[in-house]
Amino acid sequence: MHPLIQRSSRIGVGGLAAVLLGAGSSAQAAGIDQAAETLIAPVASAVSSLIFFALPLFGTELPLVVLWLIAGAIFSTFYFNFINLRGLTHAFKLVRGDYSQPGARGEVSHFQALATAVSGTVGIGNIGGVAIAISLGGPGVLLWMILAGFLGMSTKFVECSLATHYRRQNADGSVSGGPMYYLARGLAERGLPRLGKALGKFYAIGIVIGCLGIGNMFQSNQAFMQFVNVTGGAETSWFADKGWLFGVVLAALIGLVILGGIKSIARVTEKVVPVMALLYCSMALLILAMNADAIPFAIQAIFHGAFTAEGIAGGTLGAMIIGFQRAVFSNEAGIGSSAIAHAAARTRDPMTEGYVSLLEPLVDTIIICSLTGLVIVTTLYYDPALTETASGIQMTSQAFERNVAWFPLPLSVAALLFAFSTAVSWSYYGLKGWCYLFGEGQWGRNLFKLLFCTFIVIGSMIQLQSMLTLSDALVFVICVPNILGIYLLAPVAKRELKRYRQRLASGAIVDYRRTGATPAALSERPRL
Numbered sequence: 146m147h148p149l150i151q152r153s154s155r156i157g158v159g160g161l162a163a164v165l166l167g168a169g170s171s172a173q174a175a176g177i178d179q180a181a182e183t184l185i186a187p188v189a190s191a192v193s194s195l196i197f198f199a200l201p202l203f204g205t206e207l208p209l210v211v212l213w214l215i216a217g218a219i220f221s222t223f224y225f226n227f228i229n230l231r232g233l234t235h236a237f238k239l240v241r242g243d244y245s246q247p248g249a250r251g252e253v254s255h256f257q258a259l260a261t262a263v264s265g266t267v268g269i270g271n272i273g274g275v276a277i278a279i280s281l282g283g284p285g286v287l288l289w290m291i292l293a294g295f296l297g298m299s300t301k302f303v304e305c306s307l308a309t310h311y312r313r314q315n316a317d318g319s320v321s322g323g324p325m326y327y328l329a330r331g332l333a334e335r336g337l338p339r340l341g342k343a344l345g346k347f348y349a350i351g352i353v354i355g356c357l358g359i360g361n362m363f364q365s366n367q368a369f370m371q372f373v374n375v376t377g378g379a380e381t382s383w384f385a386d387k388g389w390l391f392g393v394v395l396a397a398l399i400g401l402v403i404l405g406g407i408k409s410i411a412r413v414t415e416k417v418v419p420v421m422a423l424l425y426c427s428m429a430l431l432i433l434a435m436n437a438d439a440i441p442f443a444i445q446a447i448f449h450g451a452f453t454a455e456g457i458a459g460g461t462l463g464a465m466i467i468g469f470q471r472a473v474f475s476n477e478a479g480i481g482s483s484a485i486a487h488a489a490a491r492t493r494d495p496m497t498e499g500y501v502s503l504l505e506p507l508v509d510t511i512i513i514c515s516l517t518g519l520v521i522v523t524t525l526y527y528d529p530a531l532t533e534t535a536s537g538i539q540m541t542s543q544a545f546e547r548n549v550a551w552f553p554l555p556l557s558v559a560a561l562l563f564a565f566s567t568a569v570s571w572s573y574y575g576l577k578g579w580c581y582l583f584g585e586g587q588w589g590r591n592l593f594k595l596l597f598c599t600f601i602v603i604g605s606m607i608q609l610q611s612m613l614t615l616s617d618a619l620v621f622v623i624c625v626p627n628i629l630g631i632y633l634l635a636p637v638a639k640r641e642l643k644r645y646r647q648r649l650a651s652g653a654i655v656d657y658r659r660t661g662a663t664p665a666a667l668s669e670r671p672r673l
Contacts, residue, residue, distance in 0.1 A: 189618070196618040210621050211470045214300075214479040217628035221299035224635055225642070229298035229503060236500040243658040244497065251320055251491030255501050257411035258490040262483035262502065264414040265570030266476050266509045267422065268364065268563045272556070273538035274471060275517040280532040280540065282467035284443065284525070285450025287518040289468025294510030297478030298503045303631050306499030306638045307331065308484035309492065315585050319406070322488020323574075324481035324627045325349045325581045331634040344626040345581065352482065352578035355620030360571025361597060362604030365395055368564035369605040371538075375557045392605030396598040399565070403572045403594055407489045410569055421562035422508065428545060428552060428559075429516035432523075435548045439526035446522055475514055476506040480620065481627040485574045494654065496645035499638070520544050572597050 199206035222229060238244065239255050253261070278286045304324065311330040312322030325345040332341025369384075369391045376382040384391060402413050433440065451464055477483060483505060487498040524531055524544040531540060538560065545552035572594070579593040648654050 193618040196622045207466060208470065210624065211466065211473060213628055214473045214624055215293065215296070215469055217479050217624075217631055218293070218296035218300045218473075221303050221631065221635070222296050225299055225302065225639065227299075228302050228499075228642075229295060232302065232500050232503050233507075236503045238656070238658075239497050239501050240504065241658070243656050244654055245657065246491070246493055246654075249491045249493045250314060252407050252489045253411040253491065255490055255492070255497065257415045258487045258498065259501050259504060260414040260418040261407070261411050261486040261489075261570050261573070262505055263422075263508055264418050264566035265360070265483055265486065265574065266505060266567075267418070267513060268567040270471075270475050271509065271513045271517060271563065272425075272541050272560055274475060275514050276521055276532075276538070276540040276544075278467050278471040279518060279521050282464045283450040284446040284518075284522045285448070285452070285464040286468035286471065287447050287515060287522070288451040289465045290472045290518070291511055291515055293469040293472030294476060294478075294506040294514070297472060297476050297506040297510070300478040300628075300631065301476075301483065301502040301505055302499040303635060303638050304479075304481050304484040304627065305487040305502035306495050306641065307630070307634055308481070308488040309490065309498040310495035310637065310641060312488040317585075319585075320489055321577055321580060321585070323348075323352075323485035323577055323581075324623070324630060325352075325578065326488075327634060328626060328630045331630065331637065334637075335633060344630070348481070348623045348626050349578040349581040351619045351623035352485075353575050353582070355623070356571045356575030356578070357597065357600045359620055360575065361568055361600045364564040364568040364571075365392055365601045365604035368395060368561050371557045371560045371564075375554060388605040389602060392602035395565070395605065396601040399568055399572065399601060400594065400598045402569050403576075403597070407486070407573055410573055411489075413569060414566055417562055417566050421559055421566065422513065424555060424562075425513065425559045426516055428549075428555060429520050432520050432545060432548050432552075433516070436520075436523035436526070439523035440519075442526045443519055443522040446525070472506075472510050472514070474621075476509040478506055479624045479628055479631075481623065482571075482574050482620075485577050486570065494645050494648070496638075496642050499642070517541060568601065 197208050197210060199208045201207075240259055242255070245254070275290075278290070307327040308322040308324065311327035312320050313326060314320055325348045328348060329338075329341045329345035332338065332344070369388050372391060373379060373382045373385050376384055379385050402409055405412075451468075473479060483502065487502055490498050490501070492498060521531070521540065521544050524547055528547065531543060542553045542556055545556055575597060576590060576593050580590065583589045645654075
């Protein structure tokens with residue numbers, strides 16, 4: 146088996162960094178890099194090997210953590226009777242504000258919660274990670290990636306519903322929620338308080354350490370590399386050896402956003418996410434229109450590659466594994482991170498956030514990742530050597546540049562926005578994990594924010610691959626307690642879903658758009 150194919154069975158967001166970033170960042174920090182690598186590498190390697198352990202199967206390798214995530218997605222889809230299909234219309238209505246409830250506790254709107262969660266999942270992996278997946282598994286991975294995104298919608302529904310149901314109201318009026326809370330509180334309800342408390346702490350530790358890697362250092366390093374490329378490249382750009390300066394500016398911008406908490410983060414993401422999504426999708430659709438002659442070829446290549454063994458390690462199974470793991474690593478369904486953002490939504494009905502979260506994998510994987518993949522595959526029709534001469538985001542950039550010479554510039558802007566918004570959202574995820582472990586005190590929260598911004602500067606200056614590998618592993622190992630929690634607490638979510646539908650059918654939950662009523666006119670209604 147080719148070593149790249151073999152390694153792909155364990156590749157994650159952080160692991161993807163080595164392929165995307167090449168040799169690393171600025172040369173001036175080589176000594177620091179080496180010292181840190183020597184210290185962290187053995188631990189990172191051991192932890193990563195354990196967490197991403199893969200079973201050899203029919204000529205390929207099956208990572209158990211990916212199998213665990215897929216199993217949770219399949220269970221959630223069938224247990225909730227294909228809520229990922231039946232709930233989409235209601236999800237759009239909720240995001241549009243049709244059922245916005247006056248006086249409901251929470252800090253952000255449904256749309257702001259969705260924007261914050263999407264900004265945490267839509268990142269560099271949507272541009273470069275999909276390209277790598279195609280180069281490793283062929284065009285067929287796109288079909289399995291879309292299927293995994295579809296199944297992942299159900300996982301999101303359960304974890305975001307539970308996070309909102311078990312969230313905690315703080316003394317200052319803010320709310321805290323996420324897997325650590327529903328693991329602790331939910332399992333305590335089932336007579337397992339010690340297990341729930343232990344799993345909640347384990348999850349919180351994983352999300353804190355993980356956010357400093359894939360949600361921080363990886364993003365700032367990617368942003369710096371893109372900035373250098375746009376300003377002349379590693380050889381001629383004045384910024385090539387000034388990663389520290391870029392990091393300080395980026396940390397200051399992010400710091401200004403995250404100091405204001407989730408409300409400030411949501412105000413930024415609700416503006417940045419639509420802009421970056423529309424910018425990127427518009428460019429991709431234009432390229433596809435220009436490559437219209439190649440679309441029949443692309444469709445045939447995708448379906449043929451998904452079910453044949455030609456050119457793919459492990460045949461159909463190999464394409465399936467690579468496609469599924471690209472999807473779960475992209476939309477984070479089953480990891481539970483975005484449930485932390487949804488728990489902050491203003492609502493009295495936890496199920497509303499389950500419905501809203503259905504849109505995340507739809508946007509992240511089924512739309513954005515698929516558009517990236519189609520651009521790559523249609524370009525292969527004209528340039529079959531594309532996947533051999535470039536890798537990662539460079540491959541995507543070349544595919545865009547083939548039709549419009551200046552498109553790499555707005556693509557770089559989109560990549561910078563992706564990195565910025567991802568870091569902002571992950572700062573909130575890490576903060577809530579930190580507060581779960583150390584309390585909601587203002588001093589502790591400010592300490593974490595300072596630590597987060599410091600790591601942004603470090604990420605721009607040096608390339609700590611082992612740190613990224615370690616954080617990547619710790620982020621994905623938290624899917625183990627999270628999926629376990631979904632299995633154990635799914636009956637709670639199903640019970641609450643039944644109650645929500647009954648209230649919706651009875652009119653107890655008002656559709657303001659349909660009735661013409663305004664939230665202000667109904668603000669005096671008794672809370673249910």
